[in-house]
Amino acid sequence: MPLLYYIRHGETDWNVAGRLQGQRDIPINANGRAQARACAGILHDLIAREPQAALDYVASPLSRARESMEIVRTTLGLDSRGYRVDDRIAEISFGDWEGFTLDELRGASPEAIAARDSDKWRFTPPGAESYATMSTRVRRWYDSLSSDTVAVAHGGVLRGLIVALGICPAEDAPHLDIGQGVVYVIRDATLSRYA
DSSP states (O other), X not given: OOOEEEEXXXXXXXXXXXXXXXXSOOOXXXXXXXXXXXXXXXXXXXXXXXXXSOOEEEEOSSHHHHHHHHXXXXXXXXXXXOOEEOGGGSOOOOXXXXXXXXXXXXXXXXXXHHHHHHOTTTOOOTTSOOHHHHXXXXXXXXXXXXXXXXXXXXXXXXXXXXXXXXXXXXXTGXXXXXXXXXXXXXXXXXXXXXX
16 A cells, blocks of 8 residues: 555644534634644655655645645645545534533533543444444545655544454553654554654
8 A cells, every 4th residue: 555644634722622613614723834834844854764755635624724734735845735635534523522622511411421431432422423434434445545655634533444354352442642743654454643
């Protein structure tokens, strides 16, 4: 399979507040823009170590991923708009829970939060999707890659992908911290982290 350079979008104000974003279109903040520029520097160094004939660039359709991609490309000296958008790497949907913090949800729906905590991978919030469901669409996206790729998407998407690829067990993936300002490299069913 092609080499994948994976970047989580830059920070948003909802990330700072601990709000579930899911598929809400929340923009990145000033720190998020700095993180995207830092990722461009890391990516530049990684590519310099292992030059590619041509890289494909793809982003989630959500603006926080698109703006992060455009900053990465501009910082690398590339046309900011020279990338594709793919709906299959949109963040996991939290449905009716989007916009709330887990503490707020614990107060309003303690039984639902307890069910989520007991099986975070398979739990589906109201009007949403589970990690297991999202992982299937992300795997279809990954299987469609035909060249080495730079992707800018979301923490949940990377969790789903590494389970689909057998890199991490399903019960552990939802608890992984997927950092911002970090470039992840997936090669030969292994995950490496560069910050």
